[in-house]
Amino acid sequence: MPRRLDLLDPYEVAQLGGLELVARGVVEGFLSGLHRSPFRGFSVEFAEHRPYRPGDELRYLDWKMMARSDRLFVKQYEEETNLRAMIVLDVSRSMDWAGRGGRLTKLDYAKRLVAALSLVLLRQRDATGLIGFDDDVRTVVRARARYRHWWHLLAAVAGLDAGVGTAAEPALRRVTDLLRRRGLVIFVSDLLLDRELALRALQFLRHRGHQVMVFHIMDPSELYIDGPPEARFQDPETGASVIARPRELRGMYEETVRATVLRWRAACRGGGMDYHHVLTDMPFGYVLRRAAARRSRLG
Amino acid sequence: MIGFLQPLALLGLLAAGIPPLLHLLGRRQPPTVVFPAIRYLSAAEREHSRRLKLRNLLLLVLRVAAIVFVVLALSRPVVRVPAGSSHPPAALAIVLDNSLSSGAVVQGRSVFDVLRDRAEAIVGRAGSGDRLWLLTADGIPQPVTQESVARLLDSLAPLPVRLDLDAAVRVAASLVAGTGMPTREVVVLSDLQATAFSGGAPADARVLAFEPPPVPDNLGIDSVAVEPRNWSPSGSFLVSVGGEAARRTALRLYLDGSDVARTVVSAGEQVSLAGTARRRGWLVGEARLDPDELRADDRRWGAVLATDPIAVRADSGAGSFVREGITVLQEAHRLGSGDAVVLSDRPAGQRSVVVPPSDPAMVGALNRALAERGVPWRLGALLQGEWVVDGGPVGAHGAAVVRRYRLDGSGTVLATVGGEPWLVRHGDITIVASRLEEGWTALPTTAAFLPFLEALVTRVAVTVSGMVSARPGETVRVPPEAVMLALAGGTVPIAGDRRLVAPLEPGVYFTLGAAGDTVGAVEVNPDPRESLLAPASVRQLRASWGAGAALLGAAAMDRELFGGAGRLALATPLLVAALATVIAELLVSTYGAARRPA
Numbered sequence: 003m004p005r006r007l008d009l010l011d012p013y014e015v016a017q018l019g020g021l022e023l024v025a026r027g028v029v030e031g032f033l034s035g036l037h038r039s040p041f042r043g044f045s046v047e048f049a050e051h052r053p054y055r056p057g058d059e060l061r062y063l064d065w066k067m068m069a070r071s072d073r074l075f076v077k078q079y080e081e082e083t084n085l086r087a088m089i090v091l092d093v094s095r096s097m098d099w100a101g102r103g104g105r106l107t108k109l110d111y112a113k114r115l116v117a118a119l120s121l122v123l124l125r126q127r128d129a130t131g132l133i134g135f136d137d138d139v140r141t142v143v144r145a146r147a148r149y150r151h152w153w154h155l156l157a158a159v160a161g162l163d164a165g166v167g168t169a170a171e172p173a174l175r176r177v178t179d180l181l182r183r184r185g186l187v188i189f190v191s192d193l194l195l196d197r198e199l200a201l202r203a204l205q206f207l208r209h210r211g212h213q214v215m216v217f218h219i220m221d222p223s224e225l226y227i228d229g230p231p232e233a234r235f236q237d238p239e240t241g242a243s244v245i246a247r248p249r250e251l252r253g254m255y256e257e258t259v260r261a262t263v264l265r266w267r268a269a270c271r272g273g274g275m276d277y278h279h280v281l282t283d284m285p286f287g288y289v290l291r292r293a294a295a296r297r298s299r300l301g
Numbered sequence: 302m303i304g305f306l307q308p309l310a311l312l313g314l315l316a317a318g319i320p321p322l323l324h325l326l327g328r329r330q331p332p333t334v335v336f337p338a339i340r341y342l343s344a345a346e347r348e349h350s351r352r353l354k355l356r357n358l359l360l361l362v363l364r365v366a367a368i369v370f371v372v373l374a375l376s377r378p379v380v381r382v383p384a385g386s387s388h389p390p391a392a393l394a395i396v397l398d399n400s401l402s403s404g405a406v407v408q409g410r411s412v413f414d415v416l417r418d419r420a421e422a423i424v425g426r427a428g429s430g431d432r433l434w435l436l437t438a439d440g441i442p443q444p445v446t447q448e449s450v451a452r453l454l455d456s457l458a459p460l461p462v463r464l465d466l467d468a469a470v471r472v473a474a475s476l477v478a479g480t481g482m483p484t485r486e487v488v489v490l491s492d493l494q495a496t497a498f499s500g501g502a503p504a505d506a507r508v509l510a511f512e513p514p515p516v517p518d519n520l521g522i523d524s525v526a527v528e529p530r531n532w533s534p535s536g537s538f539l540v541s542v543g544g545e546a547a548r549r550t551a552l553r554l555y556l557d558g559s560d561v562a563r564t565v566v567s568a569g570e571q572v573s574l575a576g577t578a579r580r581r582g583w584l585v586g587e588a589r590l591d592p593d594e595l596r597a598d599d600r601r602w603g604a605v606l607a608t609d610p611i612a613v614r615a616d617s618g619a620g621s622f623v624r625e626g627i628t629v630l631q632e633a634h635r636l637g638s639g640d641a642v643v644l645s646d647r648p649a650g651q652r653s654v655v656v657p658p659s660d661p662a663m664v665g666a667l668n669r670a671l672a673e674r675g676v677p678w679r680l681g682a683l684l685q686g687e688w689v690v691d692g693g694p695v696g697a698h699g700a701a702v703v704r705r706y707r708l709d710g711s712g713t714v715l716a717t718v719g720g721e722p723w724l725v726r727h728g729d730i731t732i733v734a735s736r737l738e739e740g741w742t743a744l745p746t747t748a749a750f751l752p753f754l755e756a757l758v759t760r761v762a763v764t765v766s767g768m769v770s771a772r773p774g775e776t777v778r779v780p781p782e783a784v785m786l787a788l789a790g791g792t793v794p795i796a797g798d799r800r801l802v803a804p805l806e807p808g809v810y811f812t813l814g815a816a817g818d819t820v821g822a823v824e825v826n827p828d829p830r831e832s833l834l835a836p837a838s839v840r841q842l843r844a845s846w847g848a849g850a851a852l853l854g855a856a857a858m859d860r861e862l863f864g865g866a867g868r869l870a871l872a873t874p875l876l877v878a879a880l881a882t883v884i885a886e887l888l889v890s891t892y893g894a895a896r897r898p899a
Contacts, residue, residue: 095337096337096338097337099335099337192337194337194338194340220338224337224338224341227336227342229332229334230331230332230334232331233331233332233333233334234331234332234333234334235333235334235335235336235339235342236333236334236335236336236339237336237337237339237340238335238337239337242339242343243333243339244339244342244343244346245331246342246346250353251342251345251346251353254345254346255341255342255345257345258341258342258344258345259338259341262341
């Protein structure tokens with residue numbers, strides 16, 4: 003029985019090859035269990051009615067037809083192929099960090115996740131673009147629907163190195179310019195940025211009619227604090243440091259992280275955005291599946 | 302008031318600095334850890350830093366307090382409270398210093414009067430169950446009660462004697478220790494002269510010393526030496542002045558009460574006061590300083606035997622230099638003519654100064670004559686060399702000697718050359734190892750020759766026996782011919798063993814023979830150490846009386862007296878406090894740990 007790369011440990015998967023191989027393997031495994039496009043957009047249009055067959059999802063029953071004719075019909079849709087998606091990837095210095103050996107950095111994990119996402123989108127003929135940013139926009143790849151476009155995206159993703167600071171607002175503003183029509187914005191970041199500014203920019207996109215998915219990438223070692231009895235903890239982006247005793251601050255820190263995640267989740271859902279808390283030891287397939295399920299419920 | 306039984310343990314308080322020091326050292330160079338999510342850490346740290354700081358400060362205070370409590374407990378602190386007259390029965394021995402120095406007058410009142418008042422006050426606080434003793438300079442402890450003490454104290458006065466405080470405290474300590482009572486104390490009321498401490502084993506009792514009253518600068522006469530004992534009829538008193546005062550004062554010499562010489566002296570000086578006896582016989586000489594605050598050490602006595610000039614004859618065997626020198630001294634009336642002392646090359650009279658014969662063949666006859674007189678010295682080989690006289694009477698010391706006979710024998714050696722006897726004496730016979738001529742010694746050709754000859758006759762050949770020096774109250778032995786001691790009120794017989802207790806009053810006391818004639822004198826003078834009034838340091842007190850000895854003022858003495866019952870030890874409460882602090886520290890640190898999620 004062939005191993006499904008989408009369900010393996012991300013670090014082990016990354017050892018198998020480059021972005022392309024990993025993304026392909028992950029997407030193949032991911033799509034093998036699905037009957038339709040996983041990331042169905044809002045622009046899906048009605049095609050026809052057909053008689054209900056056992057096994058059909060009840061949510062597609064046309065209740066009005068049943069009231070009029072006393073017969074069960076399900077609605078069939080035709081997916082549009084010109085959905086435009088823009089992936090916004092954070093490549094700041096804070097992303098280039100792994101809590102311990104045997105684990106991908108947040109940036110490496112995010113690159114592979116972005117490669118897989120873009121492949122899935124292109125396979126369902128959705129135009130897909132990319133914006134890489136740190137404290138400014140670093141890379142822009144306009145959205146294209148051709149399958150070969152994936153190679154451009156792969157090359158752009160692979161060429162992104164860790165930058166310096168983090169400022170998401172310019173990148174998200176740039177999305178407004180690139181997505182004239184309503185589309186899908188996938189925001190991949192560790193969210194170690196100005197929360198209020200970022201949320202305001204995401205809300206603005208939402209108001210413009212775009213669907214927004216937020217992937218909050220965290221290393222498991224960021225969920226808790228550990229280390230020597232007393233240490234100077236230094237921010238790789240700003241160089242700012244704090245002297246702290248992990249043993250004394252552990253509880254408060256974990257509480258702070260938990261509260262931060264909850265605040266992000268609440269803010270996103272309150273604004274009609276998808277929020278996914280992703281740890282870098284999660285299999286890629288698990289993340290894709292969870293995101294796809296959420297999209298299905300939204301649709 | 303808090304006191305510490307082990308004050309050196311307080312040095313351990315330095316250990317209280319260890320927790321803050323570790324805290325500071327620990328903060329100096331913490332390792333750097335790169336951590337992107339520092340904003341979460343900063344938020345947590347901001348949110349809880351106040352509580353953390355308070356908790357850390359509390360832990361630091363608790364740790365320091367625990368160390369301080371333990372160290373304080375080890376230093377054995379005690380709180381003393383006045384016991385009042387309701388204290389449990391106690392054994393108390395009071396050492397009251399009425400030695401010579403206690404007679405010093407300060408601000409119109411003698412030191413002894415101040416000490417006596419303090420003794421009376423202490424005894425007044427005693428209860429009916431207390432046992433009390435009083436020790437004074439006579440060294441005899443006397444049990445006292447509140448009723449008898451006033452009468453006893455009134456009868457006391459400063460004595461011209463020295464008080465050995467260490468010995469007195471040891472006696473007092475043994476007295477209170479013998480009672481077996483739980484509270485045993487020795488109280489010392491003294492001027493605490495440093496010279497009153499003789500050392501020895503510390504007392505086995507709690508010793509409380511009253512702070513001594515201020516003492517004046519003092520000058521006193523340390524010693525007098527009568528030179529020579531036999532004045533014929535002139536002589537001198539060699540006086541040493543002691544004390545601590547920087548001033549100069551007058552020193553006078555009295556003979557039989559008449560002022561015969563005077564000078565001005567200061568502490569540390571030694572002066573010679575010359576005088577001439579106006580009569581023949583035994584005289585009382587007194588060196589006296591102008592009075593100061595301590596009168597008892599301003600006078601010192603010596604006995605003088607005044608005679609006519611000593612009758613001397615030098616025969617031909619003594620040599621021409623000796624004969625000419627004696628003639629000069631006789632013409633100057635320093636010596637008389639007669640056979641009281643004969644200078645010759647053989648034992649020629651009752652008192653003889655013998656020089657070696659010029660003819661070596663006569664040495665054998667001289668030795669035989671010496672043997673007949675019972676003299677243990679003999680002339681041996683004739684030696685030639687270069688030597689220098691060491692010691693001897695005036696003028697002899699340092700004189701060059703080139704020829705001498707070896708003196709074989711044993712007895713009194715008055716001078717040596719090359720480490721061998723040169724001038725010796727046995728009874729009335731004095732022997733010189735060299736002839737007093739050129740070719741033997743350079744002495745005859747020096748200016749010191751005549752003083753040497755005079756001293757050889759008056760101080761060496763003629764001696765005065767029967768002189769005894771004593772401290773007041775000291776037991777001394779007198780010559781066998783002395784059978785009575787003449788005192789101001791009459792005579793007292795001397796016991797058959799010829800031992801007597803010197804009178805307490807300083808002065809000259811003559812001893813009488815069986816026929817009632819004066820055969821000697823007892824010179825009674827106080828101990829010169831009593832003239833040094835500088836008090837001992839607290840360190841010296843504790844070295845002598847143990848670490849528990851305390852030097853106290855009046856108020857502190859009130860608290861300490863009978864203090865066994867009024868003492869509250871704080872070691873146990875401090876240890877309990879230390880334990881409570883440790884438990885609190887554990888609780889605080891455990892509480893912090895318990896709040897950490899698993």
